[in-house]
Amino acid sequence: xxxxxxxxxxxxxxxxxxxxxxxxxxxxxxxxxxxxxxxxxxxxxxxxxxxxxxxxxxxxxxxxxxxxxxxxxxxxxxxxxxxxxxxxxxxxxxxxxxxxxxxxxxxxxxxxxxxxxxxxxxxxxxxxxxxxxxxxxxxxxx
Ligand code: HEC
Numbered sequence: 259x260x261x262x263x264x265x266x267x268x269x270x271x272x273x274x275x276x277x278x279x280x281x282x283x284x285x286x287x288x289x290x291x292x293x294x295x296x297x298x299x300x301x302x303x304x305x306x307x308x309x310x311x312x313x314x315x316x317x318x319x320x321x322x323x324x325x326x327x328x329x330x331x332x333x334x335x336x337x338x339x340x341x342x343x344x345x346x347x348x349x350x351x352x353x354x355x356x357x358x359x360x361x362x363x364x365x366x367x368x369x370x371x372x373x374x375x376x377x378x379x380x381x382x383x384x385x386x387x388x389x390x391x392x393x394x395x396x397x398x399x400x
Pocket of ligand 1: 328331332333334335336340341342343344355358362363364366367371372373374375377378379380383388391392395
């Protein structure tokens with residue numbers, strides 16, 4: 259290989275390495291790729307503003323209402339009285355239960371109680387959503 263050819267090859271290699279470097283390994287590109295997308299809050303910054311802003315979005319995204327979830331997950335028994343379940347709106351069936359207080363009702367709804375399965379069988383329901391349904395049931399049964 260002639261010297262000119264060697265130099266030419268070396269230049270081509272250097273240029274292509276440089277292209278690779280500038281495309282993939284430049285500081286800006288790395289920063290872009292590792293930048294946190296969801297939370298722009300960086301350690302040392304005051305992050306409260308972003309948290310407060312995010313909270314209402316989470317509440318809106320919380321999913322179906324207690325009534326909808328009741329219809330989907332609890333109505334099969336509490337709408338019909340199946341398995342001896344106290345029916346929604348049946349004041350006589352609920353008065354003594356309501357008298358136990360919300361904590362006991364929530365505990366029974368979440369952990370189960372006799373023929374009442376834990377969370378009414380809705381294992382992907384959060385405790386909070388079960389509590390919301392219990393209040394919905396109580397409010398409509400007294
Ligand atoms: C498979 C039928 C069934 C389903 C589904 C069901 N329940 Fe029940 N539930 C019962 C029965 C039966 C009882 C009565 C248990 C007893 O008093 O012995 C009951 C009782 C309750 C009580 C009263 C507990 C107490 O302390 O008196 C609450 C509250 C309750 N259920 C909430 C729910 C909620 C909320 C859902 C839906 C997420 C649900 N249940 C789904 C069968 C069911």
